[in-house]
Amino acid sequence: MDGVSHSYGSRKALDNVSFTVPQGSFTALLGPNGAGKSTLFSLITRLFNTRSGEISILGYPLRGQSTEALRRLGVVFQARTLDLDLSIRQNLIYHAALHGIGRKAAEARIEDILKTSELAERLGEKARNLSGGQLRRIEIVRAFMHKPRLILLDEPTTGLDIKSRAEIVSEVRRLVEEENVSVLWATHLIDEIDASDRVVVLHRGTVLAEGRVEDVTEAENAETIHDAFTRLTGLARLEGARQMETLR
Numbered sequence: 001m002d003g004v005s006h007s008y009g010s011r012k013a014l015d016n017v018s019f020t021v022p023q024g025s026f027t028a029l030l031g032p033n034g035a036g037k038s039t040l041f042s043l044i045t046r047l048f049n050t051r052s053g054e055i056s057i058l059g060y061p062l063r064g065q066s067t068e069a070l071r072r073l074g075v076v077f078q079a080r081t082l083d084l085d086l087s088i089r090q091n092l093i094y095h096a097a098l099h100g101i102g103r104k105a106a107e108a109r110i111e112d113i114l115k116t117s118e119l120a121e122r123l124g125e126k127a128r129n130l131s132g133g134q135l136r137r138i139e140i141v142r143a144f145m146h147k148p149r150l151i152l153l154d155e156p157t158t159g160l161d162i163k164s165r166a167e168i169v170s171e172v173r174r175l176v177e178e179e180n181v182s183v184l185w186a187t188h189l190i191d192e193i194d195a196s197d198r199v200v201v202l203h204r205g206t207v208l209a210e211g212r213v214e215d216v217t218e219a220e221n222a223e224t225i226h227d228a229f230t231r232l233t234g235l236a237r238l239e240g241a242r243q244m245e246t247l248r
């Protein structure tokens with residue numbers, strides 16, 4: 001992503017945003033509410049057109065080669081998107097069909113992804129029987145169905161209890177490792193980030209830091225990524241205040 005900006009009318013939601021998600025990495029997009037994470041995801045998934053800057057997925061620019069780019073992308077949106085009146089299996093098979101995957105291949109893929117998960121026994125049940133955390137896990141399975149190379153997750157643990165949150169984080173980490181996909185995980189929860197992850201700190205539409213957790217922490221002379229984040233966003237507030245002073 002290079003030099004991407006987006007405005008809603010006169011409100012600038014993203015301002016010259018550039019970063020990369022290296023192949024096979026777990027990259028956390030860390031930002032408080034309103035930082036611009038959902039806007040960024042809307043641009044990557046082409047819900048909105050990118051009017052300024054450039055976004056490429058696996059080397060395919062969205063502008064010009066969007067079909068090739070989007071074929072390699074899996075997405076878990078913030079809002080729930082399963083059809084509650086269909087069975088879990090139907091939800092997954094219909095999604096696979098949209099990607100041109102036949103029933104048999106889809107069944108095999110479901111089995112492969114769910115393997116030892118207790119959810120494998122519930123495939124015939126209506127989605128509405130599942131808990132919020134289980135629904136989220138099925139949405140994650142769905143995002144993996146067509147073997148994407150990059151997965152976007154927009155605050156996937158929002159509204160879930162601690163146990164479900166932990167299950168989701170570890171499930172995604174397992175899949176990342178097994179399938180060697182890249183992940184961009186939007187969150188405002190620092191405890192979801194591991195020491196070995198990469199992080200992109202987004203605040204008020206600008207990238208304040210990008211790199212390995214260790215490097216970002218060190219660059220801020222901080223003890224933890226939590227401290228680094230507070231420093232970075234505190235610094236941004238100061239910068240904002242300074243700019244306000246200049247304007248007066």
Ligand SMILES: Nc1ncnc2c1ncn2[C@@H]1O[C@H](COP(=O)(O)OP(=O)(O)OP(=O)(O)O)[C@@H](O)[C@H]1O
Nearest residue numbers: 008011012013031032033034035036037038039040
């Ligand atoms: N449709 C819209 N019209 C006008 N302003 C919007 C719209 N969507 C988002 N914004 C504004 O753009 C900025 C970025 O919002 P965005 O939803 O991308 O942030 P976010 O980091 O995803 O936050 P959250 O975690 O709360 O969803 C905010 O100031 C928000 O108020």
